[in-house]
Amino acid sequence: MEVGSLLDNLALGYSVAVTLQNLFWCLMGAIIGTAIGVLPGVGPVATMALLLPATYYLPAEGALIMLAGIYYGAQYGGSTTAILVNLPGEASSVVTTLDGYQMARQGRAGPALAIAAIGSFFAGCVATVAIAVAAPPLTRLAQEFAPADYFSLMSLGLVFAIVLARGSVLKAFGMVFLGMLLGLVGTDVNTGNTRFTFGIGDLFDGIGFVPLVMGVFGIAEIMANLTNAERRDLVSSKVSGLMPTREDLKRSIAPILRGTALGGLLGILPGGGAVLASFSAYTVEKRLSRTPEKFGTGLIEGVAAPESANNAAAQTSFIPMLTLGIPSNAVMAMMIGGMMIHGIIPGPQVMEQKPGLFWGMIVSMWFGNLMLVVLNLPMIGIWVRMLLVPYRLLAVAILFFCCIGVYSLNNSANEVLIIAVFGVVGYLLMKLDCEPAPLLMGFLLGPMMEVYMRRAMLLSHGDPMVFLQRPLSLAFLLIAVLLLLFIVVPNVRKAREVAFSE
Amino acid sequence: MRIRNGQDLATGLLFIAVGVAALWIGADYPRGTARNPGTGVLPFILSWCLIGTGVLLWLKSLLVEGPALTQWAWRPVVMITLATVAFALLIDRLGLVVAMLASMTLAALGTPETRWGEYALFTVLMIAVAIAMFVWGLGMPISILPRELAWR
Numbered sequence: 001m002e003v004g005s006l007l008d009n010l011a012l013g014y015s016v017a018v019t020l021q022n023l024f025w026c027l028m029g030a031i032i033g034t035a036i037g038v039l040p041g042v043g044p045v046a047t048m049a050l051l052l053p054a055t056y057y058l059p060a061e062g063a064l065i066m067l068a069g070i071y072y073g074a075q076y077g078g079s080t081t082a083i084l085v086n087l088p089g090e091a092s093s094v095v096t097t098l099d100g101y102q103m104a105r106q107g108r109a110g111p112a113l114a115i116a117a118i119g120s121f122f123a124g125c126v127a128t129v130a131i132a133v134a135a136p137p138l139t140r141l142a143q144e145f146a147p148a149d150y151f152s153l154m155s156l157g158l159v160f161a162i163v164l165a166r167g168s169v170l171k172a173f174g175m176v177f178l179g180m181l182l183g184l185v186g187t188d189v190n191t192g193n194t195r196f197t198f199g200i201g202d203l204f205d206g207i208g209f210v211p212l213v214m215g216v217f218g219i220a221e222i223m224a225n226l227t228n229a230e231r232r233d234l235v236s237s238k239v240s241g242l243m244p245t246r247e248d249l250k251r252s253i254a255p256i257l258r259g260t261a262l263g264g265l266l267g268i269l270p271g272g273g274a275v276l277a278s279f280s281a282y283t284v285e286k287r288l289s290r291t292p293e294k295f296g297t298g299l300i301e302g303v304a305a306p307e308s309a310n311n312a313a314a315q316t317s318f319i320p321m322l323t324l325g326i327p328s329n330a331v332m333a334m335m336i337g338g339m340m341i342h343g344i345i346p347g348p349q350v351m352e353q354k355p356g357l358f359w360g361m362i363v364s365m366w367f368g369n370l371m372l373v374v375l376n377l378p379m380i381g382i383w384v385r386m387l388l389v390p391y392r393l394l395a396v397a398i399l400f401f402c403c404i405g406v407y408s409l410n411n412s413a414n415e416v417l418i419i420a421v422f423g424v425v426g427y428l429l430m431k432l433d434c435e436p437a438p439l440l441m442g443f444l445l446g447p448m449m450e451v452y453m454r455r456a457m458l459l460s461h462g463d464p465m466v467f468l469q470r471p472l473s474l475a476f477l478l479i480a481v482l483l484l485l486f487i488v489v490p491n492v493r494k495a496r497e498v499a500f501s502e
Numbered sequence: 503m504r505i506r507n508g509q510d511l512a513t514g515l516l517f518i519a520v521g522v523a524a525l526w527i528g529a530d531y532p533r534g535t536a537r538n539p540g541t542g543v544l545p546f547i548l549s550w551c552l553i554g555t556g557v558l559l560w561l562k563s564l565l566v567e568g569p570a571l572t573q574w575a576w577r578p579v580v581m582i583t584l585a586t587v588a589f590a591l592l593i594d595r596l597g598l599v600v601a602m603l604a605s606m607t608l609a610a611l612g613t614p615e616t617r618w619g620e621y622a623l624f625t626v627l628m629i630a631v632a633i634a635m636f637v638w639g640l641g642m643p644i645s646i647l648p649r650e651l652a653w654r
Contacts, residue, residue, distance in 0.1 A: 057640055168510070170555055170559050173551075173555045174513065174517045174559070177552040178517070180544070180548050181520070181524055181545065181548050184544060184545055188541045191540060191541050193531065195531060195541060195545060196524065196528070219582060219586060223579045223612075226575070226578035226582070226612055227578055390615070392610070392615045392617075393621070395609060395613070396606045396609045396610055396621070396625075397624075397628060399585055399586070399606070399609045400589075400602060400606060400628060402586075403586060403589040403605060404589075407593060408640075408642055411643060413590045413594050414590070416586060416589055416593070417587060417590045419586060420583050420586035420587050420590065423582065423586060424579065424583055427579055428516075431572060432509055432512055432513045432516070433509055433513075433569070434513060446544075450544050453544075454538070457536065457537060457538070457539055458537065458538060461537055462535065462537030463536075464536070
């Protein structure tokens with residue numbers, strides 16, 4: 001793709017992103033994201049689900065810019081809690097606690113926070129450019145896709161979701177199937193028959209995505225968090241001396257670069273995203289280091305790499321969503337939900353039909369990252385104080401926001417009952433150590449796959465070989481099979497377990 | 503045989519139960535033809551996949567050592583569920599304030615850590631914020647108080 005049109009696109013995006021209104025929504029997203037990132041037990045998925053109904057009242061651009069800001073904002077905020085309190089605010093900051101908290105105990109919380117912010121900002125900038133460069137060619141490729149190709153790509157996506165899920169592979173399989181079955185509830189769009197509705201009128205339109213997510217992620221998490229007694233040891237309420245030394249900076253450059261590259265790549269994978277990226281980046285740094293035994297004692301590399309990686313991944317995970325309309329993780333599924341609320345069908349046509357929205361959102365990410373550096377470094381004291389709000393009060397507030405959020409979708413009290421049901425289901429799955437992410441992927445992709453399967457079969461006059469005859473479709477299926485074979489091989493499985501348990 | 507992994511066994515049985523139920527309910531959905539697959543095809547395939555996964559997990563629970571089931575925390579689960587249900591039942595009938603009071607109090611009963619003075623203050627604040635944000639700000643069509651008490 002030529003440089004000229006890239007600049008044109010970015011200029012168009014700039015004109016959309018830099019309106020007073022959209023900058024405001026970007027700032028709101030960044031602030032909310034940082035806040036929930038700082039608070040342990042409140043994740044971006046549940047928050048976006050909460051705010052999804054409210055975005056109905058915003059223009060589409062503002063809504064998506066804000067939702068995006070929440071995701072990458074949460075990656076920033078999560079590191080603050082990890083470093084200062086030794087509690088990961090987000091799952092993607094778990095590894096940051098290892099060296100970040102040790103640095104804080106040695107009185108070097110300032111440099112750790114600063115490096116986390118600098119690394120994140122750098123990664124965010126690079127990832128924004130990566131999206132802008134990669135999106136147009138991928139979109140063109142996507143327009144060549146036949147129904148069979150889409151079906152196979154989605155199968156591959158589900159396989160990725162299984163491979164990358166933590167814990168048991170078998171359970172991840174079951175969760176995908178369960179999710180797909182849940183996705184089938186309601187009226188079959190092709191034939192008009194209803195499935196699994198038990199004659200309940202509210203289920204004829206299917207189980208809503210937002211009630212499902214709020215139940216499984218929001219309500220179930222409150223139940224689990226109220227069980228665990230609270231323990232927060234703030235290392236120091238005041239952070240002095242933010243500036244890292246020249247030595248710190250020098251040692252951080254390479255880890256930031258590697259973390260950005262690795263995170264950017266892992267973010268694109270379906271089922272991947274920020275969590276996997278930060279774990280892998282930390283492992284890579286440990287392998288490459290001349291002093292691997294010092295990791296965990298407060299090495300700045302152990303903060304720089306994972307924090308860059310999770311932010312890069314948070315942003316590149318937008319690529320499959322924007323170009324193919326396929327969510328690569330639960331957060332992207334929320335973004336798709338946000339688009340649907342505004343009547344935008346995600347997919348390759350978005351870039352052509354709504355160029356302002358598409359490029360505006362990408363450019364806003366850069367501004368969002370800039371705002372986050374400003375929000376995080378000088379205002380760190382305010383965020384730390386937020387940790388003083390006890391969870392017993394937060395829980396009550398979150399519960400209320402879940403209820404009113406779902407109610408406001410259709411002014412339907414029955415949908416609030418659905419989150420009660422899925423709250424219990426989510427808690428049960430948590431107890432059984434079944435990760436809900438594959439379930440969500442199945443729920444989203446299942447109905448889409450059925451539509452594409454039917455189209456492909458119709459076009460091929462009932463010949464299932466069509467999935468193997470088209471080269472793209474065959475390639476996707478082969479990769480899926482290879483991946484599945486890989487996780488059955490004991491060696492790879494062991495490596496995967498090590499990577500996730502570290 | 504000894505069960506070595508209670509968690510896997512329970513998960514397996516859950517998958518089998520859901521799969522069998524889905525298969526049974528979906529038995530009379532039309533399957534259509536290969537050229538035009540009907541309503542029942544995917545439910546049929548997915549039900550069997552789920553049952554198969556469940557059986558494998560069950561077998562695994564007999565062969566591989568693993569974690570046992572852990573205790574349910576009944577108090578938060580029951581109270582939070584009741585709180586959600588209370589909100590759903592009250593919001594249309596008695597308005598926002600009553601629904602919030604009922605559901606938030608039930609939720610607060612879900613943990614022994616609740617301090618009631620602090621909670622009362624927080625609830626008043628939340629109700630004020632909710633009215634300002636959702637009713638006045640976003641203009642959601644909810645009544646604030648029960649209709650009999652409302653001044654408009």
